[in-house]
Amino acid sequence: MTIQVPALIQLSDLDNVAVARSRIEAGQTVASAASRVLAVDAIDAGHKIALQTIGAGEPVRKYGQIIGLATRAIGAGEHVHVHNVDMVASRAQHGAGVDYRATPITHDGATFEGIVRPDGRVATRNFLGIVASVNCSATVCQRIAQHFTPQVLQDYPNVDGVVAITHGQGCGMASKGESMDVLRRTLRGYADQPNFAGVLVIGLGCEVNQVAGIVDGLAPRGPGLLATLKIQEAGGTREAIAAGIEALAAMLPMANEARRTTVSASHLVVGLQCGGSDGYSGISANPVLGAAVDLLVRHGGTAILSETPEIYGAEHLLTARAASQAVADQLMARLQWWETYTSTHGADMNNNPSPGNKVGGITTILEKSLGAVAKAGSTGLMAVYEYAQPVRAHGLVFMDTPGYDPVSATGQVAGGANLICFTTGRGSTYGCKPTPSLKLATHSALFQRMRLDMDFDAGTVVEGSQTIAEAGQELFELMLATASGQQSSSERNGLGDNEFVPWQLGAVM
CATH class of the missing domain: 2.30.130.110 (Archaeosine Trna-guanine Transglycosylase; Chain: A, domain 4)
Incomplete structure (x- = not known):
């Protein structure tokens, strides 16, 4: 009909x-x-x-x-x-916590097949990671990862791959201060990511961001599943590559012992992203993701809302749901930091929307933000974190990040996200390792045009064939299936090796 x-x-x-x-x-x-x-x-x-x-x-x-x-x-x-x-300056009234309601946790048995690590955290993927302390060790990290081809890994079917986490920082920067704190926190978060069974951290040897600053104090891994290497001490580039291959080869049999078991949905930590937004984003994909987030929170799981510049003008909707005055104050403090930060650099908070957003029908950052917060559903805001801080709270939380998607998602993964849900109206193809990324199309024409990149069609809401609640339930089931090992489109397309982009603050010296 x-x-x-x-x-x-x-x-x-x-x-x-x-x-x-x-x-x-x-x-x-x-x-x-x-x-x-x-x-x-x-x-x-x-x-x-x-x-x-x-x-x-x-x-x-x-x-x-x-x-x-x-x-x-x-x-x-x-x-x-x-x-x-x-644009008009946001003048919304804030009533901290006026709309907060505790979410009763249901016990109806929503589960996924996850990998339980020795410390009790649960992984959705089983990779080995190679983390560069500095850009000077990036090529060595990449060459080691390139050695582990599907042919080399064929005897280790429970290992999803070997990922090089490389970046452009680590030296030419102050040894103390905000920029170094953010970089180290991000790299430590990846070195500690549950989706990595084992990690090798590689430095040049003379850099400002020393290897010890990353690994000291990390949560213990199993014996032999954390190793370090310095290129200068190894004898040079070729020697370091050979030593790194040997170190990871020794980890493979241990990583391959991982098995999936049935675990509660409360172990799912989902990073919420929207990129390449359009006029439908706040009507279909974002509220559908919000409905799925409400289900996740009701089952004891965690959702991380981020992209601080893209909640600007809609923050009152979040402070009203804050679990405490302190949580509301923390969110407002981060927004005030951004106002100062953008002003210092001669910009303003209406630098968004992007040209693609405008072509898609979004006019101002206020419009974009009001649609973006729909990803957060309707439950209480339980905590606010700085970029790449470990996320410990359950329920809906906020992490301060830029609006640039790869930087934002990098912070979420460093914080512990074991799944990313990414809404898009223009057609983002973002992939992420070691955390799978689901792409949610805002309208069916996009879903059909980019069928090999999109994972979910929220255009059914625009067309009227599904309600937001119905589509949200379907998305929640897809999230559980993906967490259980079902590959996302970006995984099938081989994306995610180059999307690690930590937030770069401060002067390059």
């Missing part, structure tokens, strides 16, 4: 704009569930149309919230976008 759905999506009775489900031609009469309007302009799918006259300087409302101000009078039926809307 064909489902008849309105041509326009109006998200709140307070809204004076609606979103086009598909392209609208000028002169076409279109309707939402509550309004009807004659289109003055041609309007692309995912873009906004004025439902009524909006005077110059008056607020433009979507999601029941202000997303900008009209720069001139906008007539009913006109296209509403960057040519007639500008």
Whole structure:
């Protein structure tokens, strides 16, 4: 049976704009569930149309919230976008914790097949990692990883691969301070990642970021599953490559002993990402992911919301759900840090949306942020973490990261994420190792056009064939299957070896 759905999506009775489900031609009469309007302009799918006259300087409302101000009078039926809307400073009122409700944990048996590590943490993948302390050791790390081809690994079927974690930092920087703290915290997080069965840390030998600063104090691994190497002490590049291959070859039989067992969904730690967003992101994929997050939290699991510049203007929706005043204050402190940081560098918080976001129908950072926070579902905000800090709390948490997806996801994985869920409206192909990444398409045309890169079609919500709750349940089941070993599209495409991008702060000296 064909489902008849309105041509326009109006998200709140307070809204004076609606979103086009598909392209609208000028002169076409279109309707939402509550309004009807004659289109003055041609309007692309995912873009906004004025439902009524909006005077110059008056607020433009979507999601029941202000997303900008009209720069001139906008007539009913006109296209509403960057040519007639500008940013407005967020003036939302904050009521810390006013909407917080404790989430009862259910015991209905949601499980996945995970790998239980000796310390009780649970992995979704079983890799060996090679972590560079400095860019000077990057090539050695990569050459060692390249040795372990599928042919070499064929006798170790329980090992998912060998991954080189390389970067462009580690020297030419202050030995103390914020930039070094962030780099070391990130590298330590990867060296401690449960999805790595064993880790080899490699330095040049004379760098500022010494190997000892990464490995000292790491949680114990099994005997022989943590090793270090310095190129200068090994005798040079070729000698270090040979020594590294030998060290990892010794780890392979031990890593291969890993077996999957049935564990509670409470062991799932999911990083939430959105990239290449469009006008549908806050309507379909993000709220669908939010519904799945609510299910995850209800089963005792953890979800990490991040990308601080992309909650700007919507932070009041999160502080209202904070479990305490202290949690709300921590979130606001990070936003204030970002305001100072961007101002110091001659930028502002409306540097977002990107050109691709705008082509997709997003006009201001307020609009983007209001859609982005939908990924967080509706449960309480339990904790706020700085970049790459270990995530210990259960439930919904926030980690301060840039909005740039690879940098943000790198921080989440360093914090312990064993799964990434990544919504996209323009078509991000992001892959991640050692943590699998699921790509959620905001509309079905994208899902079909990039079928080999997309894992989930949230366009069913736009088309009206599924509710957000129904799609959220389906996504939750996909998350459990992926955590159990089912490969994501990016894994099948061989992506994820080059996406480690730690946040670089401070001067390069």
